[in-house]
Amino acid sequence: MHKARTVFDRVLVVVGVIALWQLASFSAGAYWVPAPWPVVQALWAMAMSGELARHASYTFQAAAWGFLIGGLPGAVLPFILRRMPRLSAILDPYLVGGYGIPKLALAPLFILWFGIGLESKIAVVASVVFFLVFFNTTAGVRAIDAKLVQMARLVGASEWLIARRVIWPSAVPFIFAGLRVSTPYAIGGAVIAELISSNRGLGYLVQLGAMNFKTVEVFAAILAITLIVIGANALVNGIERRLLRWRPAHALNKDAASGGM
């Protein structure tokens, strides 16, 4: 009942946005703001010709590899640092500093280092994702209930079992908060790195369309990016819901550290 209502309201919002878009197209002129229908047609044509798949898969590859290369150490490092308080204290200001750097400003540097191929895009995405996941996971490792660890020790659990059965599960919600926040940034990071310098990818399509004054293609590429972000988000949320079935419903969707583009 409640859920059906929400879906209905969402459809209403989509209709409203399309109407506003159409209105903007009328008043500004179809050249500056192409109408929704031609944009959908252009996207459809790109999908049919296989061009969309080629560019989208390139962007998706950069995002996925960057997600993995940045996210994995971001999720594991806090557990190692938990056992090494001295090293943790030494590294802390540098990690905070690294979190503060606008990663997109590093993109030209990564292109110099790694070339205009996939590697430089992966580097941008990884540098964004790493810090988001790292700080969320660190918050999770710090939030562990000391009483649960004490209980586990009392019943004879080894440190390894405590790490796997007590500390890891209690940090998983925080890791997922980091991943959830990172998902749009990962795709956005890949797209913007492609905007700066590339000959493939959805960011390149946006750039190419703008250079040729074909706003329809720009809009179509942006629409494709949006759809991919929504899909990736749904995927991460689905995995999270499966893994965190044990949580009371109201505990989901906790706020997470974000930003860092």
Place this chain on the structure above:
Amino acid sequence: MTASAPLLEIDDLGKRFASRDGRSMSPWVIQNLSFSVSDGEFVTIIGPSGAGKSTLLNMLAQTDAPSEGIIRFRGKPVREPGAKLSPGLDCQIGYVFQDDTLLPWRTTIDNVLFPLEAQGRLDDAARARANDLMKAVGLNGFERYYPHELSGGMRKRAALIRTLVYDPPIILMDEPFGALDAQTRVQLQEDLLRLWEAGRKTILFITHDIAEAIALGDRTLVLSRAPTHIIGDHRIDIPRPRNLRDIYAMPQFAGLYETIRAQVQ
């Protein structure tokens, strides 16, 4: 009662804490505290708030080191001076905390089985024992529920049988029923007594409720204010099995209550 050697002996125990910078020591929280417990005895401990009751249990459970004094288990000191602590003394000492400390990501049955998994003793006999205990406290049917789906009383029962399932000879309980409503509390006290009478573990049960201390215990120890030591040691000669719902009407009850209340001040 047989005149067997005490299972647990606490001799001149003392505790004070180092300050944050480690250069000075706090005043004594516990000092010259001695008592002994024989096998199968149910000892309740009562004292004013701030009397270091939890500190005492932590030292007995080997999660905190005493500043002075000796703890002996079956006649042997539990720890060489300067040696590392061994929490739970090799699973010989169970601990039921004030909070239920259930792992929120495990179902009820997996929580109950956790100690056996930790000790590498998870076999069919262990599972059968866990199921029997679940039945004994009325948790059957709730095996697959997560802790947040259970009531406070059910979570307490789960925490209690999680300790019973691996059969430690000594069980420490730190005000386990403090946060429950009166009705649930009596039910849990009855469950505890029934399980204890079936297995006769040695229990050290901390409470701030004088009636609870008398209702459950073979003996009640009264703690002083800090520096904490024992100021009263009362044998509770109310016959078992006891009916907790009309124990207040027992002729011995009022006298014991008055004596203990006067000491707890």
